[in-house]
Amino acid sequence: MPDPMRIRATEQPDGVDVRILMSHEMETGQRKDSSGKVVPAHFIQTVTVTHAGKPVLMAEWGPAVAKNPYLQFKFKGGKKGEKIAVTWVDNKGETRTDEATIG
Amino acid sequence: MQENRREFIKLTGVLGLMAAAGLIAAEEAQAQQGWNKAAFEQKSTDDVVKALGGSGVSPSSDIAINAPDIAENGAVVPVAVSSKIPNTQSIYILVEKNPNALAAGFTIPAGTDPAVSTRVKMGQSSNVHAVVKAGDKYFVASKEVKVTLGGCGG
Numbered sequence: 001m002p003d004p005m006r007i008r009a010t011e012q013p014d015g016v017d018v019r020i021l022m023s024h025e026m027e028t029g030q031r032k033d034s035s036g037k038v039v040p041a042h043f044i045q046t047v048t049v050t051h052a053g054k055p056v057l058m059a060e061w062g063p064a065v066a067k068n069p070y071l072q073f074k075f076k077g078g079k080k081g082e083k084i085a086v087t088w089v090d091n092k093g094e095t096r097t098d099e100a101t102i103g
Numbered sequence: 104m105q106e107n108r109r110e111f112i113k114l115t116g117v118l119g120l121m122a123a124a125g126l127i128a129a130e131e132a133q134a135q136q137g138w139n140k141a142a143f144e145q146k147s148t149d150d151v152v153k154a155l156g157g158s159g160v161s162p163s164s165d166i167a168i169n170a171p172d173i174a175e176n177g178a179v180v181p182v183a184v185s186s187k188i189p190n191t192q193s194i195y196i197l198v199e200k201n202p203n204a205l206a207a208g209f210t211i212p213a214g215t216d217p218a219v220s221t222r223v224k225m226g227q228s229s230n231v232h233a234v235v236k237a238g239d240k241y242f243v244a245s246k247e248v249k250v251t252l253g254g255c256g257g
Contacts, residue, residue, distance in 0.1 A: 056214065
């Protein structure tokens with residue numbers, strides 16, 4: 001099971017500010033290890049952020065997103081105390097979902 | 104007996120077909136839910152836009168890219184893109200000289216600000232392009248980022 005994400009969602013006058021830090025290797029598939037073998041690609045492909053059952057952001061990523069990916073955006077309609085959920089799926093089919101409360 | 108057997112064969116045949124159909128549907132769903140493989144395999148901005156379903160891309164001053172002029176570490180280059188184009192539906196971040204140009208794409212539902220920040224890898228100094236989809240049209244803005252240390256394990 002991959003490590004949990006760190007999610008911070010804060011209510012601001014112009015919307016809810018969401019900052020997500022995921023824990024993932026984001027291996028490109030271009031790198032070679034010490035014995036010269038190519039390290040197989042392993043990276044997050046899709047990310048979905050939902051609030052009240054509705055998606056507020058969807059992302060498709062390639063291996064060029066940096067290791068331990070960071071993501072920040074803002075959406076309207078969220079209130080303090082409500083929850084958002086973040087789900088990612090990587091190219092090996094691993095997935096992780098974490099929730100955070102808007103503060 | 105003979106009749107029963109015939110029924111049985113018919114039934115399994117139908118079931119098999121249904122299972123096959125179900126399987127195909129499941130695979131399609133996965134591909135849709137995921138990931139535009141073709142777009143992530145392209146080498147140039149024009150080809151990425153084509154793979155996304157657009158016919159061309161025009162420059163726009165309503166897209167802002169916030170990225171460093173010089174990145175010390177190509178493995179972690181912060182890039183923020185915001186769009187003032189009405190009805191912005193998607194934002195894509197492309198690094199021209201990476202092995203594959205497209206780094207990330209974001210779908211912006213109504214109610215979400217057309218602005219995202221993330222961090223990408225850059226193999227070498229390159230133009231970073233931000234492509235915005237609004238309606239059927241694609242717009243682009245570019246910024247050059249110099250990398251002093253490559254991000255591809257070199």
